[in-house]
Amino acid sequence: MNSENYDTTLYVASVPGKIIPSRAEVRKSLWEHFKEFADEEGLSIIEEEWKQWIVYSGTQVSFRVMDVPVDKLYFLSFQPTGNVSRWGRPANEKAATSVLEFCNNLGSEIAIPLGDLVFKRVRLSDEDSIDISNWEVTCPLSHPATKSSLGDFLRETGQTRYENIFLSVPKKNEFHIFTQTFFKGIEPFPQLRNILSNFGTVKGPRSMMTAKEFGEKLATRVKEKSIFVFLEEESLLENWYENFKIFFDSSHIPTQYIDEKTVRNKLPRFAGVRANLLLEMLTKMGKPPIILQAPEEIFINDGFLCLSDVVSTRQRLFGALFTYSRQGLGPKEEVQIYDDIEFETPTGYSLEMTAENVDLLARKIHKLIGRRLKIDILLTKRWKEENIEKLIEMLLENKIETEKVYYISSRTSRFVDEYLQESINYRSCRYPYKILGKRIAFLKTCTEIRIYPNLFSLYIELMWPKNAQITQGDLEKILWLAKKRIYRIQEFHVLKNAEPVWIFRNLRKMYLGKIRERLTIPLRLLI
Amino acid sequence: MSAGEELAYPHELILSASNRSLNVIEGQYRIRTKLLANLLNFVLKRKREKIKIERKEDPTLLILASLTSRSPTSLDDRISEYRKKLNELMKDFQNTQSETAYSSFIDFLKEGIFLHILCKEIRGSTVFPKKDISKFADILDYRENSLRAVFSAIQIWGTQKDDAIPHSIVFEFTSFKDEALREAVIFLSYVLAVDYPKSKRELLVSHYMLVRQVVNELKEVVSQENLADPVLENLFKVAIALFFCGYLRTLRLPNDEKTHYIDEILHLPSIEYSLKKTYDEVASISLPHIQFKVPLWILLAIDSILLVLHWYNEIYLPLEISQFRIKFPTVNVPVFLFIAVLISVFMLFRLYKLKGNILKNFRRGTIE
Numbered sequence: 001m002n003s004e005n006y007d008t009t010l011y012v013a014s015v016p017g018k019i020i021p022s023r024a025e026v027r028k029s030l031w032e033h034f035k036e037f038a039d040e041e042g043l044s045i046i047e048e049e050w051k052q053w054i055v056y057s058g059t060q061v062s063f064r065v066m067d068v069p070v071d072k073l074y075f076l077s078f079q080p081t082g083n084v085s086r087w088g089r090p091a092n093e094k095a096a097t098s099v100l101e102f103c104n105n106l107g108s109e110i111a112i113p114l115g116d117l118v119f120k121r122v123r124l125s126d127e128d129s130i131d132i133s134n135w136e137v138t139c140p141l142s143h144p145a146t147k148s149s150l151g152d153f154l155r156e157t158g159q160t161r162y163e164n165i166f167l168s169v170p171k172k173n174e175f176h177i178f179t180q181t182f183f184k185g186i187e188p189f190p191q192l193r194n195i196l197s198n199f200g201t202v203k204g205p206r207s208m209m210t211a212k213e214f215g216e217k218l219a220t221r222v223k224e225k226s227i228f229v230f231l232e233e234e235s236l237l238e239n240w241y242e243n244f245k246i247f248f249d250s251s252h253i254p255t256q257y258i259d260e261k262t263v264r265n266k267l268p269r270f271a272g273v274r275a276n277l278l279l280e281m282l283t284k285m286g287k288p289p290i291i292l293q294a295p296e297e298i299f300i301n302d303g304f305l306c307l308s309d310v311v312s313t314r315q316r317l318f319g320a321l322f323t324y325s326r327q328g329l330g331p332k333e334e335v336q337i338y339d340d341i342e343f344e345t346p347t348g349y350s351l352e353m354t355a356e357n358v359d360l361l362a363r364k365i366h367k368l369i370g371r372r373l374k375i376d377i378l379l380t381k382r383w384k385e386e387n388i389e390k391l392i393e394m395l396l397e398n399k400i401e402t403e404k405v406y407y408i409s410s411r412t413s414r415f416v417d418e419y420l421q422e423s424i425n426y427r428s429c430r431y432p433y434k435i436l437g438k439r440i441a442f443l444k445t446c447t448e449i450r451i452y453p454n455l456f457s458l459y460i461e462l463m464w465p466k467n468a469q470i471t472q473g474d475l476e477k478i479l480w481l482a483k484k485r486i487y488r489i490q491e492f493h494v495l496k497n498a499e500p501v502w503i504f505r506n507l508r509k510m511y512l513g514k515i516r517e518r519l520t521i522p523l524r525l526l527i
Numbered sequence: 528m529s530a531g532e533e534l535a536y537p538h539e540l541i542l543s544a545s546n547r548s549l550n551v552i553e554g555q556y557r558i559r560t561k562l563l564a565n566l567l568n569f570v571l572k573r574k575r576e577k578i579k580i581e582r583k584e585d586p587t588l589l590i591l592a593s594l595t596s597r598s599p600t601s602l603d604d605r606i607s608e609y610r611k612k613l614n615e616l617m618k619d620f621q622n623t624q625s626e627t628a629y630s631s632f633i634d635f636l637k638e639g640i641f642l643h644i645l646c647k648e649i650r651g652s653t654v655f656p657k658k659d660i661s662k663f664a665d666i667l668d669y670r671e672n673s674l675r676a677v678f679s680a681i682q683i684w685g686t687q688k689d690d691a692i693p694h695s696i697v698f699e700f701t702s703f704k705d706e707a708l709r710e711a712v713i714f715l716s717y718v719l720a721v722d723y724p725k726s727k728r729e730l731l732v733s734h735y736m737l738v739r740q741v742v743n744e745l746k747e748v749v750s751q752e753n754l755a756d757p758v759l760e761n762l763f764k765v766a767i768a769l770f771f772c773g774y775l776r777t778l779r780l781p782n783d784e785k786t787h788y789i790d791e792i793l794h795l796p797s798i799e800y801s802l803k804k805t806y807d808e809v810a811s812i813s814l815p816h817i818q819f820k821v822p823l824w825i826l827l828a829i830d831s832i833l834l835v836l837h838w839y840n841e842i843y844l845p846l847e848i849s850q851f852r853i854k855f856p857t858v859n860v861p862v863f864l865f866i867a868v869l870i871s872v873f874m875l876f877r878l879y880k881l882k883g884n885i886l887k888n889f890r891r892g893t894i895e
Contacts, residue, residue: 134555138755144748145755149555296557297581332627370627372619374584399619 004126006422009078009103010415011110011119012436020069021115027065029114030076034063037106053081056105059098066413071437076110076119077415078103084452092449096416124417124432124444130476132483133429136293139168150292151429157489162275165489166198168289169278173200174226178211181260182231188263192231195267199278205231208240215253227254227281234259245510249521254284272490279487284524288487294480298473299325301403302373304481305365306500308380309351310337310507318343318361319507321500321523322369323481333523335503336368349409351381358387362394364518372399376477379407379463380501388464405464408478408501412459419444427493431479433457438469445482448493458482458496487527503527540742541774543749544766545571551759552576560756562591563763569595570649570770586612587638594649602646606654609639617666633671636663637707640677641764644714647684648771657682673705673712680715684722691725700733710768713737717772734772741765809884812877823877826870833867 015021031052038045038054046053046060053060059080066075080095087095108121133151148156156164175196182189183205193202206214211228218226228248230240241257248255256277266273282289303324310317318341323333341361343353353361369375377391392402419425419432425447433443434457442457449455460478462470481498488495497505503526548564556564561578568574575595580588586609593602616635620628643654655663660678667675676699683692700716703709716734720727745762748754754762811820841861 136555140755140757144751144758146751146753146758147755148753300581332630367623367625370619370623370625371631372615399615 006124006418006432007100007103008122008124008415008417008434009099010122010413010434010442011076012122013074013076013117013119015072015074016116019115020067020072021117023065023067025114026067026074026112026117029112029117030063030065030110033110033112041105054102056102057098059095059102061099061102064413068437068440070439073437073440074117074119075413075436077413079414079416079456087452089449092452092455096449096455097421099416100418122415122434122436124419124434126430126432128434128472129430129432130443130472130479131430132294132479135295135480135483137486138291138293139289140291141170141287141289142168147293153290154429154492157275162271162489165275165279165289169199169282170287170289171199172225173282173285174222175200175202175229175281176206176214176226177202177204177229177231178208179205179231180208180236181233188260189231191268192229192258192263195274196229200225208232211244212247215248215251218253223253225285227256227285229281230255230257231260231263232257234261246519249525250519252522252525254281254286254525256281256284270490276488276490279489280527283487283527286522286524290486290489292480292484292486294325294476296326298476298480300374301376302326304376304378304477304500305369306378306380306498306504307361308501308504309343309345310504315339316343317341319504320361320365320368321503322375323500323523325477325480334368335507335521335523335526336364337507337519337521338364339518345381349382349412351379351383353387355387355390358390359394362391362398365395366398366400369400372401374401374403376403377405377464378481378498378500379405380409380504382407382461383463385463385466392464402464404462404468404474406474406478407461407463408498409459409461410453410456410497410501413442414456415442416455417444417457420447420449433472433475435470439463441470441475443475443478445479445496446494450491450494453496454494458498485527499527540745540749540762541571541766541770544762547749547759548763551763552578556759557756558588559591560759560763562588562595563760563767565595566591566645567763567767567770570767587635587642590642590646590654594645602650602652606646606652609642609654610659613639613663617663620666629668632666633674634707637674637705640674640681640708640711643681644711644771645767655681673699673703673708676700677708677711677715680719684715684718686722688723689725690723692719692723692730697726697729697733700730701736703733703737709737709741710764713741713765714768714771738769805885805888808888809881810877812873823874826874830867830870830874833863833870837861837863837867 034052034054035045037043044055046055051062053062055061060082061078062081063076063078066077067073068075078099080099082095103121110119111117112119133149135150136147137150137153138147139145153164177189177192179189189205196202208230211230215228230237230244232240237257237259244255245257258277262273267277279289303322303326306321306323308319308321310319317337317339319335319337321333321335338361341353341364342357343351345351383391388405392405395402417432428447431444431447433441435441439462441460443460444457446454458478460470460475462468462474478498481500482495483492485495485499485502486492503523506526544567548568551564552561552568558578558580562580565576565578568576578592580592583589586605589605590602590609593605596602613632613635616628616632620632639654646652646654655678660682664675664678672695676696679693679696680700696719700712703712713734716730716737720730720734723730745765748758748762807820807822811822812826813820840863
């Protein structure tokens with residue numbers, strides 16, 4: 001292995017002729033090629049109607065084909081599959097190594113007769129990477145507010161076992177505990193009380209049944225420094241979550257749901273879990289003890305607008321979220337969910353809506369942002385070009401200027417790579433990327449492996465302007481959005497998705513119920 | 528000391544901010560922080576560095592940069608850009624009536640207040656023409672009484688009158704809490720005290736109270752490393768406002784009033800320290816080649832002892848002077864008396880110059 005280049009399981013082919021073969025044809029032709037290869041190597045294959053796998057060293061290897069007609073490119077990516085939700089770090093690493101070995105055997109070039117396509121193996125390089133160790137971490141609540149470089153901050157956090165974070169947490173908080181089972185004296189309530197009492201006053205425990213009434217009667221002054229903590233068994237907690245989450249979020253009361261096993265087994269033993277819990281609770285309360293700030297030269301714009309469909313159990317809703325990227329522009333970041341925007345999702349990756357609905361959405365966004373700003377737009381699904389242009393035009397009429405539109409996906413063309421096999425790269429602050437064609441890039445946002453999605457890079461496509469090229473600066477912005485979730489400090493190196501995209505994905509899990517007209521929730525409550 | 532003579536004294540806060548400014552300009556800090564550090568350096572020492580601005584569309588940054596620029600014409604253009612953007616934000620709010628549009632407008636307006644003071648003090652330009660002030664003031668809601676008072680103060684700043692200033696200004700300045708306008712109020716309360724003698728007492732009370740509050744707040748800050756950008760920006764703004772008031776140079780008020788307020792109201796440790804240090808420096812003599820200073824009271828004690836010795840023993844010692852082959856006859860000299868007289872003359876001379884030396888050293892302060 002070269003010290004500067006890292007093999008991947010992604011291949012790219014440029015279409016030599018004028019006619020671009022269809023994706024189904026290419027996939028079929030590639031599968032024939034792989035079957036021959038498997039036959040030669042004595043590998044077993046699994047073939048179903050829509051899926052085909054090759055088994056290599058006990059790992060099922062699946063492949064995906066994706067076309068990029070604008071750049072006349074074809075992507076071929078290999079990934080491990082199986083019962084992935086059960087895989088821990090060793091299983092994930094083993095699977096990734098198997099797929100890499102499989103590709104080594106397959107060769108660095110795959111030629112198929114269809115359209116004279118030659119797929120060439122893509123390599124990540126040290127040169128194409130973003131080093132964020134110099135980005136700043138500020139502690140706005142310490143007296144006086146201080147800052148340090150991210151590299152130093154993470155080092156200090158490791159050396160002090162999160163003590164630097166505990167010291168930066170203000171102590172005048174109120175934790176209102178609610179439970180149905182673990183009342184005074186019943187473990188793990190005393191354990192939770194002992195931990196939280198280091199950072200404020202613990203009140204309760206009260207019955208979950210009275211939580212809504214208690215919240216409604218709470219004075220604004222008390223509400224501002226309070227968080228409701230729900231402690232219950234995992235199975236019961238899910239029901240309470242469904243019942244409470246939207247109610248308290250729309251009442252602007254921060255809530256934290258803690259499974260009793262986490263309190264018993266993890267909180268007392270792992271300082272990182274305690275730090276995560278405290279940072280998340282305080283961030284929800286609107287007083288984040290630590291903030292990651294990217295260098296200001298990255299941000300020429302004022303913020304990011306993320307647009308996504310929100311599929312709830314009862315309705316197909318549409319959501320808009322605005323995140324400020326510049327310090328001091330305004331802390332009021334909100335997520336709005338609309339029930340009157342009509343749209344279609346013909347595939348899992350695309351979204352369509354009529355011109356009237358684009359117009360309606362633009363007016364709603366104008367109300368959400370409410371000021372003249374220059375923004376970037378993030379999409380969680382691909383939009384039609386004319387819809388994007390119409391939206392940008394409408395926003396401009398309302399003095400909201402759009403700089404760029406990105407489509408971000410964590411599932412498109414998933415491939416694994418060798419980057420983390422070098423111990424120096426493990427948990428490092430340097431994130432490699434690969435730009436392919438003019439508008440597509442893959443950004444590796446995880447430098448640690450814990451769960452299956454950590455193996456893969458983010459897919460980022462510049463959707464607008466049409467003639468622009470994606471640059472490292474664009475990727476730095478997306479990386480900041482992913483790492484700005486530093487309140488999950490223990491998971492910092494595995495924070496993968498951009499925060500707004502992550503929030504919409506999380507919203508899908510929430511029981512939104514039947515909303516009428518619009519639902520507005522402060523962003524901080526949805527983290 | 529005549530009434531018109533100015534008393535000047537150094538202020539540790541300004542010096543600490545000044546010391547930090549170079550590191551900030553060269554270090555990894557936000558553009559706004561660097562520009563404020565550069566501006567402090569410029570007003571204090573007339574030194575300026577070239578700072579590159581990425582966000583060309585932010586007129587507040589451009590105004591800060593223009594204030595230290597060598598081209599005086601660029602400032603007026605930047606101010607026009609600021610006014611244009613402020614008017615746009617005002618129209619946005621008037622059209623939408625949304626809270627976000629209102630807060631955008633207010634935040635931008637508040638940024639402009641300090642810029643107005645900077646422009647007027649450094650270049651004599653104004654960010655808010657008088658006709659615009661009343662237009663903006665009409666939009667402000669009931670929560671912005673401090674801002675309204677600051678606007679009123681800006682309108683009357685520079686127009687000396689025998690009347691007292693409006694009570695609303697005094698009231699708002701006395702109970703002032705809006706951090707975004709603090710530096711402006713520190714400065715305006717001081718300059719209005721000069722312009723409006725009838726309101727001087729109330730305005731100076733507000734001023735010194737705010738100065739004390741700010742110094743107490745920032746004195747812990749100045750010794751800390753790795754300060755966050757907003758803290759440093761605050762420090763530089765306060766230092767600039769204090770410098771404009773005359774701390775470190777000359778205060779703008781008659782001396783007797785200043786010393787009165789320093790004694791009665793301010794009680795800043797830094798000033799007491801400076802006074803003590805200046806007195807110790809002046810009321811002592813240092814012997815050449817010896818790092819030891821003899822205070823005047825020790826000289827007085829030595830003088831007294833010598834006189835007692837002379838009176839008690841009346842010791843006369845023979846003195847023969849032999850120089851250039853010329854011999855004088857032996858004379859009996861009262862040595863103790865002679866030395867005592869010499870010391871007395873020296874002490875009289877130092878006492879005669881004491882007032883002047885104290886003032887001289889106090890003015891020079893600790894910037895050496």
